[in-house]
Amino acid sequence: MGPSGAGKSTLMNVLAGYRTSGVTGSVLINGKERNARRFRKMSCYIMQDDRLLPHLTVWEAMTVSANLKLGKHMTKKEKKVVIEEILETLGLLDSCGTRTSNLSGGQRKRLSIALELVNNPPVMFFDEPTSGLDSSSCFQCLSLLKCLARGGRTIICTIHQPSARLFEMFDHLYTLAEGHCVYQGDVSGLVPFLSSLGLDCPSYHNPADYVMEVACGEHGDVIDKLVLAVMNGKCSIYNSHEKNQKELLANGDTTTHKEGGDVAVTSSLLHSDESLTTLGPNPGFPTSSFRQFAILINRTFLSIIRDQIVFSVVYIAIVYFMTSQPLDPVRFFMVLNMCVLTSLVAQSLGLLIGAGMSIEVN
Template identity: 45%
Template sequence: MGPSGAGKSSLMDILAGYRNKCVTGDILVNAKERDLRKFRKMSCYIMQDDHLLPHLSVDESMMCSANLKLTEKMSMEDKKLVVEEILSTLGLMEARHTRTNNLSGGQRKRLSIALELVNNPPVMFFDEPTSGLDSASCFQCLSMLKTLAQEGRTVICTIHQPSAKLFEMFDHLYILAEGQCIYQGNVQGLVPYLSSQNLICPAYHNPADYVMEVACGEYGDMVPRLVVATKHGKAEQFQKIKKFTNCEKVQHDLKESDLTANGKASSVGDGNETATNQSNGHLVTKVNGQGAGCDTTLLSKETDGSDNTALKLPATSDHDISQDSSSDEEEVECHTFATSCLTQFKVLFVRTFMSIIRDTTLTRLRLISHLTVGILIGLLYLNIGNESSKAFNNAGCLFFCMLFLMFTALMPTVLTFPMEMAVFVREHLNYWYSLKAYYLAKTMADMPFQIIFPLVYGSIVYWMTNQPSDFLRFVMFLTLSTLTSLVAQSLGLLIGAATSLQVAVFLGPVTAIPILLFSGFFVTFDTMPKYLQWLSYASYGRYSFEGVLQAIYGFDREPLVSNLKEQSMFMFHSGEDVLKELDVENAKFYIDFIVLVGFFILLRLACYLVLRWKVKVH
C-alpha cells in the first residue's frame, strides 16, 4: 500500500517477474534463488487494466483459457465443469453468454481473475484489484481474494486507499512511501507502531487514511524516520502471530476481525513472509508450502487429472519455483507451456477467427467499402480499358486500385492490433501460449479475409472498366492486388506492434506518402533525381503499379481500340507504347511478383521480431 508514485506497481512488477531490467538485488523463493521461468508458470499477474477480447463471450473466453492452460490429457467435460464451477464461485453464471465489451466494471474484474484461476496457480499477483469499482464491488472483490487465500493460495495485491472495512481484511501489510518501506507487518500492529513513533491515529479515523496522510507528508516529513524505524525492526514488537490448523478456525477468527497471518492461510503471509533487507538490497519471498486443509472439488484437482489438490503446493515446491541448476536452458519454447504448439495454434486460430467475424470494422465495413468503391470506380472508368485515347486515365484507375487496397488493409490493422497487444502481453507472460503459436494463428486467421476482399474488389473493377478479356491477365491483376493488400497489412501489423495506438494512427498514413510518391505514377523513375531514385526500390507501391501495368498492357497485347471521334495527342496503338510512355517497358512481371512476396515475408518477420523484443522488455 502507498500513495501514488510510491513504487507499488514497480515492486509488484519485479516480484511477479515482469520487470528485470535495471533491477539490483536478489529475489529468493523458499530461501533459494528464483527460477523466473518456473516461477511465472506457477504464478499469475492480474493487472490493473482489464484487457479482454471484446468480441468473445464470458464462456468462450473461459473455455479458451481452459483449453490453453489445462493439460490436453484432461477431457473436455472436466474442463467445462471446472469453468462452470469458477463462474459460479465468482458470480458470473448469469453473464456467461454476454460479450466482454458489455460487462460491467466489476464483472470484467472478476472475469480477469476467473481466466487465471483455471489452472489454479498457487501464487497470484493483483495490481490495484479495486480500481474503478464502487464500494460494494470492492468488498465483493476483496472477499473473493480472501477466500482464495484461505483455500491455500498466496495472494499479493497493491491497493491505493481502502476503506476501514476492506483494510481489516488483509493479513500482512507492506507500506511504501517514496520508494521505501515505512511499515511491514500485520494490520493490527499498524496503529500501535505509529503511536510508538508519536503519530497518534485519531479515534474513529480509518488507519489506512491516516497512514496515507503520514506518507504524503501532512504531519511533517516523517518518512525518513519511519524508514529507519522499520529497518531496525521497531514494528516487529507489535506483531501478534497465531497458528491455525484448519479452515473452520480461520473463518471463526475472521468473523471476530482477529485473523493474523500465518503460512497456511493468508493473503500474503506472516511478518516473515516478505521481508526487505534494505541494507543489502535483497528481497526474500517465501511461498506457502501447504494448503489450508479444506475439502475441494474439481476446481481443486491437479490440472493433469491426478488426485492431488492443486490448492496445495507440491511438496517439491522448492524445486519447482526455485533455481534448478540442472534445467535445460535450450528447452523448446512451446514445451514450457501446458499444451503443445499445435493445440495452442488451433485454439488461438478459432478465437482470432471468431473475433474477426464479429468485428464489424474488420469484416462488414471492409466488405461494404470494397463493394461500394469497386462499383463507384467501375462506373467512373466504365469501358475505358481498351481505348487508346484513354490509356492515361486507365493507368490512373489501376493506380487508384492499388492505393485503395493499400489503405483498406493498412488502417484497420494499425487501429486494432495495438489494442490486442495488451491482451497478448498479459496472456503470454502468464504462460498461456507461445509467441510463435499466437503470431501464426493471427496471420492465418486474417489471411482469408485479406484475400477475399481484394478479389471481390478487383473482379468488379476489372470487368466494369473493360480490361482485356484474357483470363491469364485477370489472374495476374488479382494476384498483384491481393499481394499489395497483404504487404500493406503486414506493414500495419509492424507499425501496430512497434508503437502505441496514438503513434500508430499517425504513422500509418505518413508511411504511405513516400510509398505513393515513389511508386512511379506521379513521377516516372527516369524523372526522379539520381540521389532519390534508390527510394523507389524501397517502395512496394512501385512494384504493384509496374506489375499491374505489365499484366494489362504487356505480353504482346493486341492493338488498342482507336475512337476516331475522339482524336487526342495521346493516341497509343499498342500496349508497348503505353509502357514506354510510363517508363516501365523494361519491367518484368515475375520480378515484381517476387519482390512483393519478399516484402511480405520481410515485414512479417520484422513484426515477429518486434513482438519478441516487446515481450523481453516486459
C-alpha cells in the same frame, strides 16, 4: 500500499519477474533463490487494465484459457466442468454468453481472475484490483481475493487508498513512502506502531488515510524515523491475528462465506495444492507448440470474423455502390478481398512486432 510515486508498481514488477534490468539484489522463495522462468509459469500477474478480447464471449474466453493451460490430459467434458465451477463461483455463469466488451467493470475484473484460476496458480499478483470500481464492486473483489488467500494461495496486490472496511480485510501490510518501507506487518498493528512513534491516529479516522497522510509528509518529516523503526521492512509487526489464520488453515477450515449477500465459496476450487518448492526442474507447457498455434488461430478467427471481416464487407458494399462503380461481381469481390486482406496484414504486422518484443520491463 503507498502514495503515488512511492514505488508500488516498480516493486510489484520486480516481485512478479517482469522487471529484471536496472535492479540489484535477489528474490528468495522459502529461503531459496528464485528461478524467474519457473516462477513465471506458476504465478500470474493481473494488470490494472483488463486486457480482454472484446469480441469473445465469457465462455469462449474461458474455453481458450482452459485449452491452453490444461492440456490434453483432460477431456472436453472435464474442462467444461472446471469452467462451469469457476464461473459459478465468481458469479459469471449467467453472463457466459455475453461478450467481454459488454461486461461491467466488476465483471471484467472477475473474468480476468477467472481466466487465471483455470490452472490454479499458487501465487497471484494484482495491480490496483479495485481501480475504477464502485464501493460494492470493490468489496466483492477483495472478498474474492480473501477467499483465494484462505484457500492456500499467496495474493499480493497494490492498493492506493482503501476504505476502512476494505483495509481491515488485508492480512499483511507493506507500506511504501519515497521508495522505502515505513511499515510491514499486520493491519491491526499499524495504529499502535504509529502511536509508539508519537503519531496518534484520531478516533473514527481511517488508518489507511492517516498512514497515507504520514507518508506524504502532512504530519512532519517523519519518514526517516519510520524507515529506521522497521529497518526498511526487515522488521515486521505481528500479533495473534496471523497465528489464528494459520491455525484455521491447518485445521482445514478454508470454506469462506462472503458478506453482503454474496455466495459462499468452498475450498474445492479455491484451495491450491501446488507448492512453490515442488515444481520440477524443467516445467514445460501443458500443450504442444502446434496445439497452441491451432488454439490461437481459432481464437483470432473468431475475433476477426466478428470485427474486421464483417465491418470491412459492410463498408465496402456501401462505398462500392455509392461511388457508382461498375456492377461487375468479379470487380466487386476483387476490391472486397483486397481491402479485407489489407486490414488483416496491417494487424498482423502489429502482432508480429509485439510478439518479438520481450515482456520484461526495462
